[in-house]
Amino acid sequence: MPETTWGGPRTAARPDGPGTLRLSRPTARAFPGRRPAGLAGTELRFMTDFLAAFGEEPDHEHYARGGGNSFTDMARELLDGLEHPLPPLEKLVLAYHLPDLSVVEVAGCYLAERCPGGPEVFSVAGQGVGAPFTALRILNGLRLTGGLAAGGVLALDQSTLPYDDPDTRPGGDFAVLIHTGGTGDDASGGPAGDRTGVVELDFVSERSVDPDAALQGLARRLPGARIVAGRTLADRLDPALRAAYDLVEGPADRRCTSAWAALAEHWTPERYTVVADYDPHSGRLFEAGLRPGAAS
Numbered sequence: 001m002p003e004t005t006w007g008g009p010r011t012a013a014r015p016d017g018p019g020t021l022r023l024s025r026p027t028a029r030a031f032p033g034r035r036p037a038g039l040a041g042t043e044l045r046f047m048t049d050f051l052a053a054f055g056e057e058p059d060h061e062h063y064a065r066g067g068g069n070s071f072t073d074m075a076r077e078l079l080d081g082l083e084h085p086l087p088p089l090e091k092l093v094l095a096y097h098l099p100d101l102s103v104v105e106v107a108g109c110y111l112a113e114r115c116p117g118g119p120e121v122f123s124v125a126g127q128g129v130g131a132p133f134t135a136l137r138i139l140n141g142l143r144l145t146g147g148l149a150a151g152g153v154l155a156l157d158q159s160t161l162p163y164d165d166p167d168t169r170p171g172g173d174f175a176v177l178i179h180t181g182g183t184g185d186d187a188s189g190g191p192a193g194d195r196t197g198v199v200e201l202d203f204v205s206e207r208s209v210d211p212d213a214a215l216q217g218l219a220r221r222l223p224g225a226r227i228v229a230g231r232t233l234a235d236r237l238d239p240a241l242r243a244a245y246d247l248v249e250g251p252a253d254r255r256c257t258s259a260w261a262a263l264a265e266h267w268t269p270e271r272y273t274v275v276a277d278y279d280p281h282s283g284r285l286f287e288a289g290l291r292p293g294a295a296s
Helices: 041-052 060-064 071-080 107-114 128-144 211-221 239-244 258-265
Strands: 004-006 021-024 027-031 091-096 120-124 151-157 173-182 198-208 226-229 273-279 284-293
Touching: 021 128, 027 071, 027 258, 071 107, 071 151, 071 173, 091 107, 091 128, 107 120, 120 128, 128 151, 128 173, 128 198, 128 258, 128 273, 128 284, 173 258, 211 226, 211 239, 211 273, 211 284, 226 258, 258 273
Parallel strands: 091 120, 091 151, 226 273
Antiparallel strands: 004 198, 021 173, 021 198, 027 173, 151 173, 198 284, 273 284
């Protein structure tokens, strides 16, 4: 599969343009486990039919060990806890590996009503840890064509499912909200009143590559850049390389949100940063280059 990239990595600043996508500091949230209600009704019928296609039946005990937070639960609590309110949004992309535990309750409908601006909400899945990167690539494409002023990515990790998933991280449910805007938008570059600094999306890419070789190449191409690695990538890197490049590593109990939670915790908008993670099933590395961007 050929590499897919929006723009090439650049080490030198370039003039701002109307297509530049800006990101404010992500908001990360962990949710305490709650015992999920047993599978019944529509959810049970849906999962029974779904698993039957694979010759399996719902595992109710496995389901009961999940974190019990639906996408709507997590979205509501994260938005309620924002220090600064969101500005009006045009698009909001849900990015996840495992689907919502709720079949009946539609998180997109809730968010379209809850978020300022009544944004269009859609989902990116089937990408593993790459889902948030693909979501950013979509928003970047809309921005480049003039079709987006303000948007966001809501990355979600949930752990309640009636079958075994080898990629599911134990330890609970998590969400990260990444707000995007553009040069010339609200001066804060993020939620209203936020003055924690903004960055500009320099590139976002995915490619088939060996993780160790990619890390070494990245360090040569962008000397001095901070590298934030999601746990799936970090676990596949040579320990000596991990120490040599002083990586910022994502939490071990998360999947799609791991790299972005680490970015939120170690936010340094004055420094060039590359956020990266690796999908072992497709053998593809996902990267996003973030260059310093002064608030206007």
